[in-house]
Amino acid sequence: MSFVEFDSFYKKEHPCSTVFLSANKYVRKMKGGSQAILVQCDDDRFYIVKMGGNPQGPNVMANEFLGSVIAGAVGLPVAEGMLIHLSDHFIDSEPDIWFEVPSERKRPNAGLHFGSLLVGQPSGPQRSSEYISPSRIDSIANRDAFLGMYILDVWANQQDNRQAVLLRRSDDDAQEAFFIDHGHMFGGPDWNFRERPGAAFHLETSIYSELWYDKVVSSWISHFRTVLPEVLSWVTSILPPRWYSGDLRCLMEVLIHRLSNLTELVQNDAARSRLFVHQNSENDTLRLSDSGIHKFRTPDTRSAFYRNLAVSYAKFVRSDRVCFAKLGS
Numbered sequence: 001m002s003f004v005e006f007d008s009f010y011k012k013e014h015p016c017s018t019v020f021l022s023a024n025k026y027v028r029k030m031k032g033g034s035q036a037i038l039v040q041c042d043d044d045r046f047y048i049v050k051m052g053g054n055p056q057g058p059n060v061m062a063n064e065f066l067g068s069v070i071a072g073a074v075g076l077p078v079a080e081g082m083l084i085h086l087s088d089h090f091i092d093s094e095p096d097i098w099f100e101v102p103s104e105r106k107r108p109n110a111g112l113h114f115g116s117l118l119v120g121q122p123s124g125p126q127r128s129s130e131y132i133s134p135s136r137i138d139s140i141a142n143r144d145a146f147l148g149m150y151i152l153d154v155w156a157n158q159q160d161n162r163q164a165v166l167l168r169r170s171d172d173d174a175q176e177a178f179f180i181d182h183g184h185m186f187g188g189p190d191w192n193f194r195e196r197p198g199a200a201f202h203l204e205t206s207i208y209s210e211l212w213y214d215k216v217v218s219s220w221i222s223h224f225r226t227v228l229p230e231v232l233s234w235v236t237s238i239l240p241p242r243w244y245s246g247d248l249r250c251l252m253e254v255l256i257h258r259l260s261n262l263t264e265l266v267q268n269d270a271a272r273s274r275l276f277v278h279q280n281s282e283n284d285t286l287r288l289s290d291s292g293i294h295k296f297r298t299p300d301t302r303s304a305f306y307r308n309l310a311v312s313y314a315k316f317v318r319s320d321r322v323c324f325a326k327l328g329s
Ligand SMILES: Nc1ncnc2c1ncn2[C@@H]1O[C@H](COP(=O)(O)OP(=O)(O)O)[C@@H](O)[C@H]1O
Pocket: 030, 031, 032, 033, 034, 035, 036, 048, 079, 116, 117, 118, 119, 120, 128, 130, 163, 165, 180, 181, 182, 183
């Protein structure tokens, strides 16, 4: 059976074929070091695909996958991650897909790559934006999530500034934030943990104003301590084996350890980056009682989407390792 026959047979007949999608239309290349591409897939939706072998380094697809699954599982608003199959035919159909490095052009390999579901539409009024206007931060309906994401990023030793896209809601003038680009979480593409105070913040630091309350910080940390050990126990089993070259077991041990001293990690990072100037003040504690902080929601423990993905993906890997290898994941 040729690959094409195999692939269409596989997608039609395999009980777990919903685990991955195939790209069928190239739209454009995105800005950024990983040279990601915007594609349309066979579910008709658009994805930003970050391909294996991209110039950012070895574990970027694993970081993207782990970052989006973990952030989604703790209830943070994050662009959904997906496995996207790029065929040889698709890659050869468009020269723009190739990586451009100073010395050469490099062809990505066919196989499974990481896709981030496009927030909004590729063009028109529903196109998302990365620009955060300091004067309009209060129009971001879920702005409190930036504090939760910061704490998660400190835990995950994020090595780059946090990125998010904003989408204008159609029913009112509010905007909603979705976190993207997790390629530099987990000590960066080399899984090399080193403290870089303040690295995890979004570049538009006004987004954090008035968000820091010790009680809220403690709530996030205790939520992460409750949820993350279980998430870590299953997320590694659904990570495509060819998406990383580092020591996954060692990474998990480091992450579990960082959970136990997360309070200190966050305090040190915040203190050294001097962003939350009011933290620990008596005024904050007083304001807490009448500031509407009770609106703070305990995030969902795990979205149904990721639970389904985990279950079907684990079956997929177990049921047919030969198919998996043929797909070049
Ligand atoms: N899920 C998404 N929805 C909308 N836009 C996205 C999404 N993911 C990435 N982008 C856009 O694509 C650009 C490149 O993606 P990013 O993940 O930041 O790649 P890089 O690692 O190369 O910086 C981002 O700056 C953003 O404009």
